Amino acid sequence: MEQLLSDPPSCINEAGTWCQQIWRLTGNEWLAGSANWLVAKPLRILLILVVAVLVRYLVRKLIDRLTRTPADGDGAEGKLPALLRPLRERAPEVLGPVVLERRRQRAMTIGSVLKSLTTVVVYGLAFVMVLGEIGINLAPILASAGIVGVAIGFGAQNLVRDFLSGIFMMLEDQYGVGDVVDVGEAVGTVEAVGLRITTLRDLNGTVWYVRNGEVLRVGNSSQGYAVGVVDIPLSYNTDVQRASTLLEEVAAEAVARPGIAPDVLEPPEVLGVENVTPEGTQLRLTVKVRPGRQWAVQRALRAEILPAFERAGFEPPLGRFFGNGSTGTAN
Numbered sequence: 001m002e003q004l005l006s007d008p009p010s011c012i013n014e015a016g017t018w019c020q021q022i023w024r025l026t027g028n029e030w031l032a033g034s035a036n037w038l039v040a041k042p043l044r045i046l047l048i049l050v051v052a053v054l055v056r057y058l059v060r061k062l063i064d065r066l067t068r069t070p071a072d073g074d075g076a077e078g079k080l081p082a083l084l085r086p087l088r089e090r091a092p093e094v095l096g097p098v099v100l101e102r103r104r105q106r107a108m109t110i111g112s113v114l115k116s117l118t119t120v121v122v123y124g125l126a127f128v129m130v131l132g133e134i135g136i137n138l139a140p141i142l143a144s145a146g147i148v149g150v151a152i153g154f155g156a157q158n159l160v161r162d163f164l165s166g167i168f169m170m171l172e173d174q175y176g177v178g179d180v181v182d183v184g185e186a187v188g189t190v191e192a193v194g195l196r197i198t199t200l201r202d203l204n205g206t207v208w209y210v211r212n213g214e215v216l217r218v219g220n221s222s223q224g225y226a227v228g229v230v231d232i233p234l235s236y237n238t239d240v241q242r243a244s245t246l247l248e249e250v251a252a253e254a255v256a257r258p259g260i261a262p263d264v265l266e267p268p269e270v271l272g273v274e275n276v277t278p279e280g281t282q283l284r285l286t287v288k289v290r291p292g293r294q295w296a297v298q299r300a301l302r303a304e305i306l307p308a309f310e311r312a313g314f315e316p317p318l319g320r321f322f323g324n325g326s327t328g329t330a331n
Contacts, residue, residue, distance in 0.1 A: 045130050052126035059118045067111035105177055105193055110170050113195065159196070161213035166195035169212060175220050180292055182219035183210050225265055226294040230301050231274060232283045235315045243283060244270050246312055247305065251285055254304040255297075263293040268301075280317025 131138055170193070175181045179190045181200065188202035198215070200208040230251075234243055251268035254260060266288040274284035285305075289297045 041133050045133050048126050048129050048133070052122050056118060056122045059122070060115050063111045063114050063118070067107040106170055106173065109166075109193065109195060113167060113170075158211075158213060162196045162211050165212040165215065166193075169193075169198075169215075170195070174218055175222075178292075179220055179222040181221070183215050184217065186210055221294070222291040224291060226289050226291050228287045228289050228294040228297040228301065230285045230287075230298055230305065232285070232305060232309070233280055233317050234283060235280045235317045238281065238314060240273060240281065240283070243309070243314060244272060246308065246314075247283060247285055250305050250308040251287070251301060254301055255287060260297060260300050263289045263297055265289055277317075 128138060131141070169175070175190055175198075176193055177190055180188070181190055183198070183200070186200050186202060186208035188200035188206075188208060190198060191201050191207070192199040194212075196212060198210045198212060200210060202208065232243075232247060234240075248268065248270045251270070255264045255268055264287060268285055268287040271284045271286060273281050275282040285301070287297060287301070
């Protein structure tokens with residue numbers, strides 16, 4: 001028995017092994033027999049960790065480079081960050097400088113998601129590989145982690161839904177900073193877009209924080225083009241043909257003026273009698289304008305149409321003022 005215990009480990013005869021190297025350096029049987037645990041495994045674990053940190057660092061630097069807006073450094077103002085170029089963008093030109101902030105927030109948010117995903121994947125794989133090197137059976141751990149993940153996901157399903165909705169909203173560019181949107185309970189201008197919440201400010205100045213997961217439908221008034229609608233109420237005895245002609249002439253002159261012309265995409269169109277009420281009739285005028293400019297154009301048109309109709313002798317219905325929904329009584 002003593003002879004067997006004093007025999008050197010057989011691995012010292014295996015050329016190129018750490019066991020043989022440690023035996024040659026120290027002549028210690030225990031160190032030579034434990035070389036795999038004392039030297040080989042720690043070095044492999046250290047290599048795994050170093051590679052993981054390096055890969056994560058390089059990927060994050062690449063993401064930072066892809067999310068950097070060209071205006072930040074190379075003077076290519078107005079260009080999309082490289083990360084957003086393959087994705088569809090619906091930012092209206094009318095937003096002007098706000099588009100840069102919109103793009104920056106969108107790129108940074110998507111970049112943040114990619115960075116977090118990179119960290120989880122890289123460090124997760126490194127952790128599993130380290131456990132494998134130590135010799136731990138991974139099957140029970142993975143099963144327990146799966147059960148815990150399901151429990152956490154079920155308990156935080158609202159939070160997960162908010163984040164997933166935010167990710168898809170960002171990728172599809174459904175709305176962004178500067179857009180005027182209707183999300184159901186709140187209507188206003190988008191001030192900030194995040195993965196969990198969207199911040200709106202309405203006409204009264206109230207800031208609304210809307211959870212992305214609770215947004216079932218979005219009405220965006222700032223994409224593509226908008227339509228300005230002006231309804232003109234008239235009395236029953238009004239000559240509709242004459243009123244329509246005058247409305248078309250006044251609107252054509254109004255949209256040609258420098259203050260309105262840049263916002264108008266197509267000539268105004270008089271649709272005719274839109275509604276008949278107990279008080280009178282209603283003419284409707286529409287004009288295609290740049291997104292987000294319909295309200296300003298509508299106000300400008302009303303300001304021109306009202307005095308023109310008064311000068312032409314047209315009477316408002318039942319003594320009411322001209323306007324869209326006005327209920328004031330004429331003096």
